[in-house]
Amino acid sequence: MTLLSVVMPVHKVQGYLRQCLDSVLDQSFTDFEIVAVDDASPDHSGAILDEYAARDPRVKVVRPPANVGVGEARNLGLDHATGEFVWFVDADDWLTPGSLRAVAERLAGTGADVLVVGWDRSYWTGEVTPGTAAKLLAEAPESFRLDEWPRIVDVLHVCWNKIVRRELLLRMGYRFESGWYEDLGFTYGVFAAADKISTLARDCVKYRQRRSGAATRTVGDKHFEIFGHWDRTYEIVAEHTPHADALRPHLFRRMVWHHLTVLRHGERVPPKSRKRFFTSMTEQYRRHVPPGGYPVPGGAQGVRHRLVGRGAYRTFQAFNTFVKTAKWGKRQLRGGKRLAKRGALNARALLLRGYYRWQLTRPIDQNLALYSAYWFRGVTCNPGAIYARAKELAPGVRGVWVVNRARAAAMPKGVPYVVAGTPAYFRALARARYLINNVNWPNDAVKRPGTTHVMTHHGTPLKKMGLHQADHPAGATDKGFEAQMRRADRWDFSVTSNAHTTIAWDGAYPCRYETLEVGYPRNDRLALAGPEEGAAVRERLGIAPGETVVLYAPTHREWLPPGTPLMDVEDFAAKLGPGHVLLVRAHYFHVPPGGGGEFPRAGNVIDVSAYPVVEDLYLAADSLVTDYSSLMFDYGVLDRPIVIFAPDWDAYRALRGVYFDLTAEPPGIVATTYADLVDAYTSGAYAGDTAAKARAHFRSRFCYLDDGGAAERVVRRVMLGLTEGDRA
Template sequence: MTLLSVVLPVYKVQGYLRQCLDSLLEQRFTDFEVVAVDDCSPDHSGAILAEYAARDPRVRVVSLAENVGLGRARNAGLDHAVGEYVWFVDSDDWLAEGALTAVADRLADTAADVLIVGFDRVEWDGRVAVPGAGRLLAEAPETFTAQEWPRILNTLHVAWNKVVRRDLLLKLGFRFGTGWYEDVSFTFPLLAAAPRISGLSRICVHYRQRRTGAITRTLDDRHFEVFDHWAHAMTLVDRYSDSAEALRPVLFRRMMWHYLVVLRNAQRVPKASRRRFFDRIAEDYHRYKPAVGYRLPPGAMGLRHRLVARRAFVLFLALQWMIGVVRAVDRVRYLPLIEAEGLAKRVRQAAYRAYYRAQLRLPVDESLALYAAYWYRGVTCNPAAIASKAAELAPGVRSVWVVGRGRVTTVPPGTDYVIAGSASYYRALARARWLVNNVNWPNWAVKRPGTTHLMTHHGTPLKMMGMDQADHPAAAKDQDFHAQMRRADRWDFSITANAHTTIAWERAYPCRHEILEVGYPRNDRLATATAADTAVVRDQLGIRPHERVVLYTPTHREWLPLGRQVLDVEAFADLLGPDTVLLVRAHYFAVTDEHGAPARRGRIVDVSAYPVVEDLYLAADVMVTDYSSAMFDFAVLDRPIVIYAPDWPAYRELRGVYFDLMELPPGEVATTVSELAEVFATAAYESAGAAEKRASFRRRFCYLDDGKAAERVVRRVLLGEAAP
């Protein structure tokens, strides 16, 4: 018999599921199965499960015809489990290294019916906290019952920290209830009934504290369901345990603690419902208070109990307010002082901000769409493609661009624009009905009711972004993740280029917005390009018909000085031969002369400041890049790509990546200059093998590039049409 069945309910966890499955399948202990229950998940979770099941026979997928909720999904997994023990793991959490070995060893030593394991809490911003459960489990006897050691009832009442003998569940007929807080009516009756409990203080589960999407961070009256599950738990404890009366004082205190935690959390019970929730607590207080009495908890919690007993809701609110004031005062350590240096600039900025706040009080301009790209560098990228299509499909919408003062000369003729930092800029930003950008607007920008913010992004991610950078601080230029998320909270829509990007962005930006998985609008031009389009661009760049064009697009490395390249482009150009033009496109972070025209030095043309990167893609016969997102865009043209990866291990470790580029490259890979020279000397970059790699790459990343992405965005965002 398989020792362990891991039951994994899956619903809308596409951003976290791979990490969970990898943490299971990469364990050294192997005597287990994963029963993954696809609870009719509407995202890409089902495809991820199918991928893992295809490559690892330990993964079995149970697909439900309709969404039934966490409790019933766990029941479905239990029905298919064959292990001696069952572990109900949540699919947005993940296991610590060595956890399964430690669990198996502890089960072998104790023959426990229920094994409770330690965990830590991983906050959405990367902070890790270790609760007191580990210390409590370390103090527990080797084996015990709940009556013998009732302190065990104070461990977190969840299913995922308990490994349970399957026969015990079948014997008792245990099933998870429906709705929220179903763990309550599972955990306490199980512990009351279990003849042999043991603890493992070692951290086995990394408990993810999701910023959005978790029940504990959802404002809804469904939190009233906690009362039903506690009532059911009390009934089942009476049914399954001969020592129910002895357990009642501990259970009662735990119930009251749970109720008050829910009530005091501003992200759970709506403000208008808190009085009613408090009254329900008071009802259960008097209904379940042990006849023999109970020991009041110390401090403020004990005072809350007294106020609940008296049904004193107003005094309860006053207590909460006083506690909040004390904590706020304690956090204030100093007041910032205004320095004299730069005072004039700050005064000017303050005047503009005051003007901006005044404009916020005026009506929204229902016909104005404000566009920006790359921190006001010009009219480009996805926003430019959307604006162009909007002019065709939504002529009633007036498009205005924000550009930096030094970029005005790059604005195409006939394009309306405002200069960043000017009064007209603040006015447009305050009153625009739509705000479209491929990076975030400033921190101080306000998301007005009735306005729509569209984040277009500017690349398919290989390197980790947003919150995923918390684990790779060496490469995170902006480590204020709270500010990052506040900016992302303003988004109403977020564009993704493919399923891979959708999954990555869900982890990187855990906010409440609608994902538009429609392809990148800027690639519409590439998807519909003709040979004539290529000829025009090559002629504009001064490239002769017989010349081969190689485009080199290195990415930025945060740990290297700006401008330092990992490839000697002069030596590389010499290797390419006399009939090849090498276009060098440095990362925009390294561009100092933003007005520089293409400068040709022999066979090398510096196109770093060239404003329209799609022109360069059209001109090129082959791209050489390392880890730049440019590869995903260039792949739309179905032209050869060569990956030059001299520092892949360092980049992968320091920057963090979403997939192994060496295992899924878009073409030939070289890790040294000599290998790169060999790729071109033998024309391996255009071989059948390279074409096969490119085709596989395109199937994964370019399947939405049909030339209609901008239209899909305009119809959904500007015209308000329903998503297709």
């Protein structure tokens, strides 16, 4: 018999599911199975489960015919489990390395029916704090019954910190109930029924504190379900232990603590329902208070317990206000004179800020769309494609671009624009109905009600982004994750190029936006272009007909000084031989603003770093050499050879963090040394059958939505308010 069944309900966790599954499957201990219940998840979670099940027989996927909720999903997983023990793991958390082996050894050493393990709280900001029961777990006897050591009731009442003998659950006939707070009956039920309980004072679970999407951060009246679950918990405990009366004081104290925690949490009970919730607390208090009393805690918490028992809601409110005010006063004293330390803003900045604030009070221009790309560099990328399509499909919407002063002279004729930092810019920023950008707007930009912010992004991600960078600080140039999330909170729509990107952004930017998984608008041109477009670009660059063009475009490395050469381009061009032209394009971080129409050529090397439209270069090139740049995903639309030059892959993966192993799933040949790169071209392998097979797999995963209609799909949804199937 398998020792352990990991039962995992799965619903809308696409941004976290891979990490959870990997944390189990990568353990050194292997005597386990994963029973994953795809609870009719509307995102890509089900596809991820199928992917893992196809490559690892330890993963079993169970699917109910419709969404049943987390409680019933656990029941279904339990019905399909075959292990001696069951561990209900939430799919947005993950296990620490070595935890399965430690659990197995502790179970074998104690003969426990229930094992309670430690955990860490992992916050979206990157902060990690020890679980609240670390000290308690360390102090517990090696094994005990609930009546022998009732302090165990103070451990967090969730199912994911407990490993339970399956036979015990079957003997109890235990079934999770529906709704929120379903863990209560499970926790105290198995404690009451177990002959032996043991603890493992080791951090086995990383308990993710989600920024959004968790029940604990959802405001609503569903939190009233706590009262029914506590009533049921008392019944379950009484059913499974003869010591229920002796345990009542400990259980009661925990119940009141739980009620207070829910009520005082600012993101749970709605303000209009707080008095009614408090009344229900008092009713349940009086219904279950032990005849002989219970150990009332000291301090402010003890005062709250007594006020609940008395039903004194107004006094309860006043007391909490007093405590908050006292804490606020202490913080102010510690804070000092922060504003004075910042220094005064210069007069012009103050005037512009005041002007912007005034413009925010004026009516929104319902027909104005403000566009920007790459920190005000001009008309390009996804915003550029949306702008062009919107002129055709939504001609009543006037498009205006934001450009920095150095780029203004290079703006195409006839394209309206404002210069960043001017009054015209602040007026447009304050009053535009639509704000469309491939990067975030500045921190001080205000998201007005009634406006629509569209984040188009500017690449399919290989490297970790957003909150995922927290584990790879060498690659995080902006470590202010809270500020990053505040900027992302302004998004109404997030445009993604494929399922991979949708899943990545879901975890990297856990905010409340609608995902438009429609392909990348900037790739529409690549999908629809004919050979004449590439020929025109070649002529513009002075490339003779018949010459073979190779585009070399490396990505940025945060840990290297700007300008650090990554390859001897002159030598590589020479190795390519006569009849070849090498186009070299530096990352835009290393290109000075202003652009230009000159593209210097030395022999058969042309520097196209300042070329304004990268899609032109794709169309001109017969093949691409890159390393870890998102260019590979766009160039893949053309179905032309790609070579990955990855001499520092291990360093890049460790320092920058990646979403998948590029060397295992490349878009073509992978060269890890310069000699390999040269050989890929001189031997012709770069365009051979092996390369073509890898490219086909890559395109099927990342380029399948790039059919030429992405920009139209964005315009139809955002500006015309149409959904799939609607007619314009």
